[in-house]
Amino acid sequence: SAVISQKPSRDICQRGTSLTIQCQVDSQVTMMFWYRQQPGQSLTLIATANQGSEATYESGFVIDKFPISRPNLTFSTLTVSNMSPEDSSIYLCSVEVGVGGNQPQHFGDGTRLSIL
Amino acid sequence: EDQVTQSPEALRLQEGESSSLNCSYTVSGLRGLFWYRQDPGKGPEFLFTLYSAGEEKEKERLKATLTKKESFLHITAPKPEDSATYLCAVRSGGSYIPTFGRGTSLIVHP
Numbered sequence: 753s754a755v756i757s758q759k760p761s762r763d764i765c766q767r768g769t770s771l772t773i774q775c776q777v778d779s780q781v782t783m784m785f786w787y788r789q790q791p792g793q794s795l796t797l798i799a800t801a802n803q804g805s806e807a808t809y810e811s812g813f814v815i816d817k818f819p820i821s822r823p824n825l826t827f828s829t830l831t832v833s834n835m836s837p838e839d840s841s842i843y844l845c846s847v848e849v850g851v852g853g854n855q856p857q858h859f860g861d862g863t864r865l866s867i868l
Numbered sequence: 869e870d871q872v873t874q875s876p877e878a879l880r881l882q883e884g885e886s887s888s889l890n891c892s893y894t895v896s897g898l899r900g901l902f903w904y905r906q907d908p909g910k911g912p913e914f915l916f917t918l919y920s921a922g923e924e925k926e927k928e929r930l931k932a933t934l935t936k937k938e939s940f941l942h943i944t945a946p947k948p949e950d951s952a953t954y955l956c957a958v959r960s961g962g963s964y965i966p967t968f969g970r971g972t973s974l975i976v977h978p
Contacts, residue, residue: 783964794969795912795968800965848964854901856914859904861910861917
C-alpha cells in the first residue's frame with residue numbers, strides 16, 4: 753500500500769474564491785486520481801493525473817474549474833476555482849500501487865470543503 | 869456502463885449479531901471487485917480484492933465472497949468498532965477506473 757497525505761484536511765471558504773488541495777504520496781506512482789464524495793453519494797472521479805502530461809477529466813468536470821498539477825511522481829494538487837456552495841464536498845486523492853493494472857486504489861483522508 | 873448497487877443503505881446490529889452486506893454489479897468483463905471500509909472523517913481503507921466467481925477472502929470478522937452477479941461482505945459476531953460505511957467498487961475490462969457503490973452504513977450497538 754501507500755501512505756497518502758492530503759492538506760488541508762478541512763476548510764471553510766467564501767463564495768468566488770479558490771482553494772488548492774495538496775496530495776503527497778510516500779512512494780513513486782504513475783497515476784494519481786482525484787475524487788469528489790458528496791453525502792449519500794458514491795465516489796465520483798474528477799480526473800486522472802499522470803506525471804508529465806495533462807490531466808484527463810471525466811464527463812462533467814473541466815480544467816478551468818478544477819485545474820490539476822502533477823510536477824513529479826509523488827505529488828499532485830487539485831484547485832477548486834471560483835467556488836460556489838455546490839462545491840461543498842469531500843475531495844479525495846488516491847493512487848494505485850503495484851503493476852498489472854488491476855490493483856486496488858488507496859486513498860488519503862480527504863479534504864472537507866464548505867463554501868459559504 | 870458499469871453499475872454497482874449496495875444494499876441495505878443502512879444496517880443496525882447488536883454486538884454479536886452476524887449479518888451480510890450485498891453488492892450487486894453489472895459490468896462487461898469483471899477485472900476486480902474491491903471492498904473498502906470508511907470511517908467518519910477518513911478516506912476509504914482497502915479491505916479485499918476479489919477477481920473471479922467463487923473466490924473468498926477473510927480478515928478477522930469479515931469475509932467477502934463473489935458470484936457472477938454480486939458480492940457479499942459477511943460480518944461474523946460484529947463489535948462496535950466494526951461500525952463504518954462499507955464501500956464496494958468494480959473494475960471492468962479495458963478500464964482502469966473503478967465504479968463505486970453508494971455504500972452501506974453499518975452501526976453495531978454494544
